Amino acid sequence: MATCLRLFPSAPAAKTSQLNHKLTPLFGCPKPRITPSRKSHHRIQSSKFGSFLDLKPESEPEFLDFDLSWFHPADKSRRFDVIIIGSGPAGLRLAEQVSRYGIKVCCVDPSPLSMWPNNYGVWVDEFESLGFLDCLDKTWPMASVYIDDDKPKHLDRPYGRVSREKLKTKLLENCVCNGVRFHKAKVWNVKHEEFESSVVCDDGTELKASLVVDASGFASSFTEYDKPRNYGYQIAHGILAEVDCHPFDLDKMVLMDWRDSHLGNEPYLRANNSKTPTFLYAMPFDSNLVFLEETSLVSRPLLPYTEVKNRMVARLRHLGIRVKKVIEKEKCLIPMGGPLPTIPQSVMAIGGTSGVVHPSTGYMVARTMALAPIVADAIAECLGSTRMIRGRPLHHRVWNGLWPLQRRCTREFYSFGMETLLKLDLDGTRRFFDAFFDLDPYYWQGFLSSRLSLRELLFLSLSLFGNASNPSRFDIVTKCPVPLAKMVGNLALETI
DSSP states (O other): OHHHHTBOOOOOOOSSSSOOGGGHHHHOOSSOOOOOOTTOOOSOOOOOTTGGGGOOOSOOOOBOOOOOOBOOTTOSOOEEEEEEEOOSHHHHHHHHHHHTTTOOEEEEESOTTBOOSSOOEEEHHHHHHHTOGGGEEEEESEEEEEOSSSOOEEESSOEEEEOHHHHHHHHHHHHHHTTOEEEESOEEEEEEOSSOEEEEETTSOEEEEEEEEEOSOTTOSSSOOSSOOOOEEEEEEEEEEEESOOOOOTTEEEEEEOOOGGGTTOHHHHHHHHHSOOEEEEEEEETTEEEEEEEEEEESSOOOHHHHHHHHHHHHHHHTOOEEEEEEEEEEEEEEOSOOOOSSOSEEEOSGGGTOSOTTTOOBHHHHHHHHHHHHHHHHHHHSTTOOOOSHHHHHHHHHHHSOHHHHHHHHHHHHHHHHHHTOOHHHHHHHHHHHTTSOHHHHHHHHTTOOOHHHHHHHHHHHHHHSOHHHHHHHHHHSHHHHHHHHHHHHHHHO
């Protein structure tokens, strides 16, 4: 589920809490195009149950064939209004939105045309509201959640897999049409003066701008924090695989499978899974092609990657899934929760390093897509047209555009959810999600999409407690006081 959970981002609230399944065929597409690399093995690779970890991916990282507007070191003008570090989904979306106002933007990235390495899953209604339906390469009318070996829950909300190629191409096309320039380099350092910042690249180029935006991801060193980053971590191992067969319904993707019967003959794995559980996330494309991912929703400290892979081996063996080929392999690691960056500061941030990752789920992509226009509006208010608000007033406006008081408060509530999940074992986690997905769809959908107000989040909590089983209520009463006190304290500080 790291695939679905990374991703990312809240969309405007829907008018109804459920989507009509009759609309789904309009969104449906053929199975995703898979282009093996030139170095792919043409012989059929096969594995015994569980030995798929030894198979090498059939496809290698690709590059888009796209004509960008490049910055050349020989160019006389090295000054822009905005420099964006990184050309991931967050960086390109913000560049596209800011450049709509006629603001001069340059994206700096070591490989602007390389394909993004991670898979992204989103709720269809989120991408529909953003105008990105054409960037989904597969949709499922429903999602399934397996709490235990009893009947699964079927969620009446279509889910989609993002086509990385379509999304990146669309964003690049819009950037080029709006005059965005690209520089192929790695940023080494960012220097600040009162009204201007400089970006120093590894090729010796120095670019100047009124605003520098960090969209380079979690590993960035350009965004500052004034509090310890006590993250929870989501880690997952995923494969897009050709299989002999699989047991999944082609009309439903598997959002969460918390069953542990596959560990019956693995006492060591089962004991560890009972303490720090993982679940299966699955996207069946056809009877022989499926994306599979074993995911630790959140843990602290980080669950070892080898442990995640070994649990996946046991699960696929139990399900009777024999992997013939691994088309793509993915390791996903997402820091979740923790403090927000220092607000304001000289570098603006968007994407993973800005704190927009959903602290309880890891969702980020759709939320980033929705927040980028808001940040772009704040930038345009300062740098657009004849206005020229620079320096600290600029930094203050753009940071508070991304993180106004209400959004900071709701994030505290989502962080409270993460801290609660960290304290639950497998049985507690099962009871939590059993009650969570029995809520009115407006609330569980709004929670997963980060679009509930603080008042609605409080009502969700009361409803969750009321619908929970007695053991689950006991978990809440005994394990939530510390995270609750921390949340209340942080809310008090935010509102002072």
